[in-house]
Amino acid sequence: MGRPKNFSREEVLEKAMPVFWTHGFSDTSLQDLERATGVNKSGLYTEFRDKEDLFVACLRHYLKSQEKRGLLTKEPLGWKNIETFLKNGPLHKGEQQGCLSVNSMREFAILPNEAYGVVTENRALLQHLLAMNIEAEKPKMAPSAIAEMVLSFFSGLCIESNLKAGKTSSTRKVENFMTAVRSL
Numbered sequence: 001m002g003r004p005k006n007f008s009r010e011e012v013l014e015k016a017m018p019v020f021w022t023h024g025f026s027d028t029s030l031q032d033l034e035r036a037t038g039v040n041k042s043g044l045y046t047e048f049r050d051k052e053d054l055f056v057a058c059l060r061h062y063l064k065s066q067e068k069r070g071l072l073t074k075e076p077l078g079w080k081n082i083e084t085f086l087k088n089g090p091l092h093k094g095e096q097q098g099c100l101s102v103n104s105m106r107e108f109a110i111l112p113n114e115a116y117g118v119v120t121e122n123r124a125l126l127q128h129l130l131a132m133n134i135e136a137e138k139p140k141m142a143p144s145a146i147a148e149m150v151l152s153f154f155s156g157l158c159i160e161s162n163l164k165a166g167k168t169s170s171t172r173k174v175e176n177f178m179t180a181v182r183s184l
Helices: 009-023 030-037 041-047 051-069 079-088 100-107 113-135 143-161 167-182
Strands: 091-093 096-098
Touching: 009 030, 009 041, 009 051, 009 096, 009 100, 030 041, 030 051, 051 100, 051 113, 079 113, 079 143, 079 167, 096 100, 096 143, 100 113, 100 143, 113 143, 143 167
Parallel strands: none
Antiparallel strands: 091 096
């Protein structure tokens, strides 16, 4: 009979996620994950098939937590939701900069196919939510086209936040972008 596990899956995800976020998938070692989670290799492999499985689980956990924030689903739909999403979506917290999902896109060549699917599915959902908010504002341009531009801007903002330029710089860029987008 095996020993009972003395950790929860959720706790492991919460502790492993910042490690992947900070170092990326390829530069995160099993030792880094053991140190961060306090769970040894055999315990991690009891809960997750391998490092890839743990990474995908962290990515799903992160995206679910972002969805719960509801930045693009607050009523009434519109520009205010989009501006809030752009200002508060990318994280500026210690070593966790930008968005785990966007940051992981830089490693698609080495990530498991499942991670690619999780990220692309989430981007499609974001684009749909952005388009719904834009449509509520009755723009002159097609909401889906504007949504593509907003999502591209968001990705750039997330990547750029890794330069640690700061929230003030990011906020100014979002405000300028929103001025331009509102005129479309």
